[in-house]
Amino acid sequence: MPMFSRKNLKYLSITxxxxxxxxxSLRSDNNPLKGAILTVSSPFLKTFRIFSGGVSGFFxxxxxxxxxxxxxxxxxxxxxxxxxxxxxxxxxxxENQTLRQQLDLAPRKNFDLEAxxxxxxxxxxxxxxxxxxxxxxxxxxxxxxxxxxxxxxxGQVTESYSSSAKVTLITDPSSAVNAxxxxxxxxxxxxxxxxxxxxxxxxxxxxVLSEGDTVITSGLGGKIPRGLTVGKxxxxxxxxxxxxxxxxxxxxxxxxxxxxxxxxxx
Amino acid sequence: MKNFAxxxxxxxxxxxxxxxxxxxxxxxxxxxxxxxxxxxxxLAMGFKESLKWILLTGMLIDAxxxxxxxxxxxxxxxxxxxxxxxIDVADIRSRKTFFLAVFAAAxxxxxxxxxxxxxxxxxxxxxxxxxxxxxxxxxxSADYFFKILYSIIAAYAIYYIFRRISRALFLxxxxxxxxxx
Numbered sequence: 001m002p003m004f005s006r007k008n009l010k011y012l013s014i015t016x017x018x019x020x021x022x023x024x025s026l027r028s029d030n031n032p033l034k035g036a037i038l039t040v041s042s043p044f045l046k047t048f049r050i051f052s053g054g055v056s057g058f059f060x061x062x063x064x065x066x067x068x069x070x071x072x073x074x075x076x077x078x079x080x081x082x083x084x085x086x087x088x089x090x091x092x093x094x095e096n097q098t099l100r101q102q103l104d105l106a107p108r109k110n111f112d113l114e115a116x117x118x119x120x121x122x123x124x125x126x127x128x129x130x131x132x133x134x135x136x137x138x139x140x141x142x143x144x145x146x147x148x149x150x151x152x153x154x155g156q157v158t159e160s161y162s163s164s165a166k167v168t169l170i171t172d173p174s175s176a177v178n179a180x181x182x183x184x185x186x187x188x189x190x191x192x193x194x195x196x197x198x199x200x201x202x203x204x205x206x207x208v209l210s211e212g213d214t215v216i217t218s219g220l221g222g223k224i225p226r227g228l229t230v231g232k233x234x235x236x237x238x239x240x241x242x243x244x245x246x247x248x249x250x251x252x253x254x255x256x257x258x259x260x261x262x263x264x265x266x
Numbered sequence: 267m268k269n270f271a272x273x274x275x276x277x278x279x280x281x282x283x284x285x286x287x288x289x290x291x292x293x294x295x296x297x298x299x300x301x302x303x304x305x306x307x308x309l310a311m312g313f314k315e316s317l318k319w320i321l322l323t324g325m326l327i328d329a330x331x332x333x334x335x336x337x338x339x340x341x342x343x344x345x346x347x348x349x350x351x352x353i354d355v356a357d358i359r360s361r362k363t364f365f366l367a368v369f370a371a372a373x374x375x376x377x378x379x380x381x382x383x384x385x386x387x388x389x390x391x392x393x394x395x396x397x398x399x400x401x402x403x404x405x406x407s408a409d410y411f412f413k414i415l416y417s418i419i420a421a422y423a424i425y426y427i428f429r430r431i432s433r434a435l436f437l438x439x440x441x442x443x444x445x446x447x
Contacts (some may be wrong), residue, residue, distance in 0.1 A: 007314075012345055014317075021336035022387060026394050032340075037329035041281070048285040055289075120447070121288035123280070123327050129328060130288075154443060 035161045038131070042164040045119040046133045053259060111225070112266040113147075114138055116195045118258050119164065128172035128192070129158070132261060145217075145224045145264045152252040153177065153217055153228040154261060165263075169255050170230065171198060178220035179230050181213045190215065190230055190249055198231055198249035201239055209236045215249050225264060271431055272307075272319050278395050279303045279325040279424070294409040297416035298377060299424065300327050304342045305372055306425045310432070313350035320346045337387045344383070345376040366422070373421045377414055378405055 016245040025031055088243050116132035146167045154235045156175065159166035170177055173193040177188040179200060186207030188200045200215060219226025234248035283299045291297065300323050307400035324339025329338055349372055385403045404410060 011343075014321075014343060015340065018336050018340035021335050022340065025335035026391050031335045033325075033432075034329045034335055037326065041284075041326075041329075043283040044281055048281050049289065052286040052289045118288075120284040120330055121293060121296070123296070123331050125285045129332055131284075 038164045039135075039162050040200060040261045041133075042119065042133060042135075042161075045131070045164075046117060049117065049119045051167075111262075111264050113262040114265055115142060115260060115262055116140075116165075117260055129155070129166055129168045130258065132165050132167055132263070133163070134263065135161045135163045137162050139265050140165050140263050145228065146261045147228055148253060148258065148261055151228055153224065153230055154253070154255050154258065156224070157263060167261065167263075171251065171255055177224060177230065178218045179215050180218035181189060181207070181233065182216050183210070183213050184208050186245075187218055187220070193248075198251055199246060200233070200249050201244060201246045203245040203247065205243075205245060207245065209233055209245060209247055211236065273322070275428070275431065276303065276319050276323045277326065280323060283327070284330050288290070291416065292409070295412045295416060296355075297413060297420040298380070299417075299420050300324070300338070300342065301345065301376055301380060302373065302417060302421035302424045303428075304346050305376060305421060308346045308349040309353065309369070309425070310428055312353075313346050316346065317343075331340050333384050334387055334391050337384055341380040341383045345380055348376065348379070369421065369425070370418045373418045374414055377417055381405070 006178050022251065114134055116134040116138075118130050119129040119133045122129055132140075132146075135225050140157055140160055142157055142160050145153060146155045146157065147153055153170060155167045155172075156167040156177075157165050158168040168175055169192065170190065173192045175192050177190045178187070180187045181203075184207055185205050186209060188203040190198055190200045211233055215230040215233060217224050217226055217228040217230060231249040231251045236245065236247045236251045238244075239246045279299045281413075283296070287296045289298070303323060304316075304320050307319055310316075320342050321339055324342040325336075327338040327342075328335045352368070353371060381403055
């Protein structure tokens with residue numbers, strides 16, 4: 001078959017049209033066609049996700065019956081120690097309220113949260129974002145922070161459609177979060193690294209960092225509230241230009257296995 | 267009826283890839299069902315006949331993907347064209363084992379070619395917008411090996427389901443595409 005036969009010319013012109021579409025889309029992620037397709041498909045995606053979550057849960061339950069007895073004994077023991085711990089925490093809660101007021105930490109219960117289901121992940125398996133089942137109709141806007149129930153920051157809303165939104169994980173290299181080491185107050189910027197890791201950079205050379213220190217959001221920049229957990233300090237080193245300290249940060253949770261998230265609206 | 271069944275098959279495949287696979291597979295091992303469908307359609311119906319369904323599948327994947335809109339559609343289109351070229355030069359239907367081996371090889375090569383293509387487009391985008399480049403592609407990792415393996419198994423499954431559907435629903439059961447697509 002000759003290279004420039006009528007059939008091949010047709011296919012080459014389709015390739016050309018698609019290349020034009022790609023280069024036209026380079027400037028913006030907010031393609032109206034993309035938004036329309038996501039709006040229509042969002043309820044179906046949610047149904048598929050919930051159903052598959054149920055099926056997955058059933059198989060996990062069936063597979064774990066053998067472990068339930070030993071796990072139960074372990075939980076009884078844990079329950080006893082948690083009761084004791086609970087009493088201590090009640091005292092700490094009062095102290096915590098006072099300290100939060102002094103440090104200007106946003107009390108978690110005062111957040112205006114919107115609970116959302118994760119309905120889809122990156123179909124190409126790149127793993128740096130997911131879609132949720134709430135969007136502009138529920139007051140979700142670009143830039144809002146996404147957390148899980150215990151105040152752990154997982155990402156930010158980067159695209160918002162009428163009934164769905166895209167949350168880019170903090171592990172994405174394009175993500176940058178102003179953070180602070182809780183114990184020393186050292187400030188820096190947490191970026192995603194290739195794969196699913198985190199790195200904290202721009203830390204002053206005079207700050208003291210230790211492995212295992214908790215990293216929280218600093219609230220600088222105004223978009224993400226102060227006091228959300230990011231992770232724990234791993235290895236401490238120097239930035240390539242030796243001007244700042246840098247450290248790997250171990251994320252507080254495995255962001256690749258999320259079912260439900262909360263968006264902080266205020 | 268045939269068009270409706272093919273539409274449902276394309277949409278269901280994309281929905282499975284978007285929404286369901288993430289529950290069962292880790293993010294970097296998600297098999298590419300859409301790619302498996304594209305190869306199945308080209309092998310079963312020929313490239314010309316399956317062109318609109320390939321573009322539909324690609325556009326749907328693009329809608330929910332982090333890639334630039336149109337990238338997956340073009341990648342699947344080029345994969346379909348490549349597989350059609352394979353049919354054109356070799357009669358892969360002659361023996362069942364040979365067919366299964368060629369089918370697996372087609373998925374393997376297509377998956378790698380598609381990922382390299384998407385990687386290149388994302389890199390161009392990052393350079394174009396002066397953004398940090400956030401994607402890594404390591405085709406020699408364990409994750410990638412399992413992704414390919416799952417995609418091959420998914421391709422066999424989709425091919426089997428497609429043949430069943432075509433026998434049950436299409437007025438003219440679809441047979442493997444002949445040479446000279």
